[in-house]
């Protein structure tokens with residue numbers, strides 16, 4: 001079935017927290033113990049169904065390493081959803097979530113939906129951020145928080161489906177019956193994707 005809506009989603013977070021692993025698990029059902037650090041960004045797609053509508057998520061998985069930090073706005077610009085990821089076994093990665101949420105609130109599209117993933121929940125014994133602290137923060141900033149494990153798959157379908165649903169509802173309220181600006185149905189042009197590919201080409205070649 002052809003998707004009726006397509007939305008740009010971005011993953012953000014410190015290096016090694018599991019952004020690529022989560023998107024890979026969601027899009028292809030794969031997990032690699034030896035996943036390499038992302039360079040610039042990866043692009044994957046995931047389809048979800050909500051209320052009988054086929055929704056295609058265009059997943060831009062950004063690089064968390066500091067040297068790629070300046071590229072992030074190229075990827076969150078135009079995004080309708082963001083998954084901000086931290087590693088529950090690494091306190092500093094949670095501090096980074098706070099700064100990403102702040103940056104997105106100020107710089108990203110006003111109607112962006114943000115969710116937080118506390119990843120690597122299969123390593124519960126090494127947890128450094130209490131669940132209560134993470135949930136309290138998420139409640140305070142008004143976003144949803146999910147416990148995930150890209151390794152076991154725990155919470156992975158849930159976080160992508162829930163984000164897709166949120167984005168769909170926000171966009172349908174904004175543009176009833178049309179789909180959001182820039183990401184039209186498959187019959188229309190994928191304007192934003194084209195721009196992103198150009199941006200990436202530029203980055204790769206210079």
Ligand SMILES: Nc1nc2c(ncn2[C@@H]2O[C@H](COP(=O)(O)OP(=O)(O)OP(=O)(O)O)[C@@H](O)[C@H]2O)c(=O)[nH]1
Pocket residue numbers: 013014015016017018019020021022032033034035036037038039062063064065119120121122123148149150151152
């Ligand atoms: N145990 C466990 N390991 C994970 C999980 N998610 C990712 N990993 C491992 O953590 C390491 C980093 O994962 P990545 O997915 O590459 O992390 P990333 O956030 O994309 O990292 P950058 O691309 O550098 O920003 C890899 O060795 C993964 O196998 C998880 O849920 N549980």
Ligand SMILES: [Mg+2]
Pocket residue numbers: 019020021036037038061062063064
């Ligand atoms: Mg990565």
